[in-house]
Amino acid sequence: MPRPDPLERPKYGPGELALFDDIVRCYSRHVYNVAYRLTGNEADAKDLAQETFLRVYRNLRKVQPGTPLEGWLYRIVTNLNIDVIRRRSRVRMESLDAPVPAGDEGEAAPRAIPDEAPGPEAEAIAAEFEGQVQQALLALPEDLRRVVVLADVEGFSYEEIGEMVGIPVGTVKSRLHRARGLLRERLRPLVEGRAE
Amino acid sequence: MIREPRAQHPRVARMLSAYLDDELAAGDAAAVREHLAECPECRRELGALRATKRLLGALPVRDLPTGFHEALAARIEEATQPAWRRVPHTLWLWMHRPLPAVAVAAVVVLLLAIPLIRGHFDRLHAGEVGIDLYLREHAATAAQEDLLPDRASLHLLMTDSNLVLVGEPARRDRP
Numbered sequence: 001m002p003r004p005d006p007l008e009r010p011k012y013g014p015g016e017l018a019l020f021d022d023i024v025r026c027y028s029r030h031v032y033n034v035a036y037r038l039t040g041n042e043a044d045a046k047d048l049a050q051e052t053f054l055r056v057y058r059n060l061r062k063v064q065p066g067t068p069l070e071g072w073l074y075r076i077v078t079n080l081n082i083d084v085i086r087r088r089s090r091v092r093m094e095s096l097d098a099p100v101p102a103g104d105e106g107e108a109a110p111r112a113i114p115d116e117a118p119g120p121e122a123e124a125i126a127a128e129f130e131g132q133v134q135q136a137l138l139a140l141p142e143d144l145r146r147v148v149v150l151a152d153v154e155g156f157s158y159e160e161i162g163e164m165v166g167i168p169v170g171t172v173k174s175r176l177h178r179a180r181g182l183l184r185e186r187l188r189p190l191v192e193g194r195a196e
Numbered sequence: 197m198i199r200e201p202r203a204q205h206p207r208v209a210r211m212l213s214a215y216l217d218d219e220l221a222a223g224d225a226a227a228v229r230e231h232l233a234e235c236p237e238c239r240r241e242l243g244a245l246r247a248t249k250r251l252l253g254a255l256p257v258r259d260l261p262t263g264f265h266e267a268l269a270a271r272i273e274e275a276t277q278p279a280w281r282r283v284p285h286t287l288w289l290w291m292h293r294p295l296p297a298v299a300v301a302a303v304v305v306l307l308l309a310i311p312l313i314r315g316h317f318d319r320l321h322a323g324e325v326g327i328d329l330y331l332r333e334h335a336a337t338a339a340q341e342d343l344l345p346d347r348a349s350l351h352l353l354m355t356d357s358n359l360v361l362v363g364e365p366a367r368r369d370r371p
Contacts, residue, residue, distance in 0.1 A: 024265065024268065028260060028264065028265070028268075029257065029258075029259070029260055030257075032258060032260050032261075032264070033257050033258045036258045037255070042261055045258070046261050046264065046267070049264070050264075050267060050268045050271050053268055053272075054268075054271060054272055054275055057272050057276070058276075126256070129254075130255060130256060133251055133252065133255055134255075137252075148252065149252075151217070152248075152249050152252035152253055153252050153253070153255060155253070157219070158214070158217070158219045173213070173214045173219065174210075176213055176214075176217075177210060177212070177213035177214070180213050180245050180248050180249065181213075181245075183248050183251075183252070184244050184245065184247075184248045187248065187251060190247075190251055191244050191247045191248050191251065192244075192247075194247040194250060194251065
């Protein structure tokens with residue numbers, strides 16, 4: 001049997017290419033959304049999402065058609081994000097003890113996202129809310145951030161998160177509890193307005 | 197056994213997040229419910245955790261940036277090129293179109309070599325003239341002084357900047 005040329009690009013048939021297109025069409029928005037919540041900016045999120053699908057393309061023959069791929073995709077995207085953070089020193093991890101800048105009335109006033117274009121009032125409020133929550137997410141340590149994004153943004157169970165991240169369910173539980181506690185403190189004005 | 201609410205407080209507080217997610221075992225969930233009925237502090241904490249969870253769940257799903265799929269297709273195309281296609285362009289030219297590359301390389305080699313070859317011949321020519329003049333000059337001196345009758349058999353070694361008679365110690369060895 002002839003040995004495959006290691007330099008040869010994978011030659012996929014029409015069925016395999018159609019499967020890849022289906023995967024991209026089905027999951028790209030969710031993968032991008034998770035990537036955005038983990039990185040907080042469009043350029044890094046796009047890069048992360050594309051790199052994730054490139055990994056999928058390279059391993060397409062391992063994919064069984066019809067099997068749910070969320071776990072695999074989110075595992076790739078969260079692990080890639082760790083690599084990106086380690087590689088890029090420009091990604092600044094804010095100290096959780098750092099005081100949040102005070103607003104006019106002395107209340108916590110998280111920074112606005114600078115790339116949000118001003119629009120109608122409702123959109124501006126929504127953008128401000130999103131910016132505050134996103135900044136609070138980015139202020140979390142990476143291990144807490146990915147657990148809380150997978151749980152509260154994407155809605156996965158503890159068991160699913162444990163499999164994706166490669167940690168026991170008990171660790172998911174404790175990380176999520178810590179993450180929510182820290183977010184609650186940073187988002188106190190928003191939280192108090194919504195607490196029952 | 198009736199448990200003291202305050203004694204249960206730290207343990208229950210750690211379980212509130214999992215209680216909110218319905219991820220506790222039945223026994224633990226019952227214990228939390230029992231404690232919540234008597235502890236306003238934990239009820240407030242649970243409400244704050246629930247509000248925090250809802251804040252995250254209310255984040256909008258981001259739309260894909262324009263051109264995402266096209267950029268992905270281009271990235272896959274580039275990343276899955278065979279390794280030899282990813283080499284620098286000059287090297288790729290060598291491998292893909294050898295004849296033009298060889299012609300270009302030959303011209304470059306010639307342009308570099310001509311001055312070197314010319315310089316080499318110039319030095320040889322200058323050496324020949326130098327030896328000739330040297331022999332003539334010293335032959336005339338020897339004829340006048342007649343100190344060395346076998347002067348005609350002198351052998352000369354010459355470098356660009358030094359002229360040494362055979363049998364004579366090198367200049368660097370002289371005291």
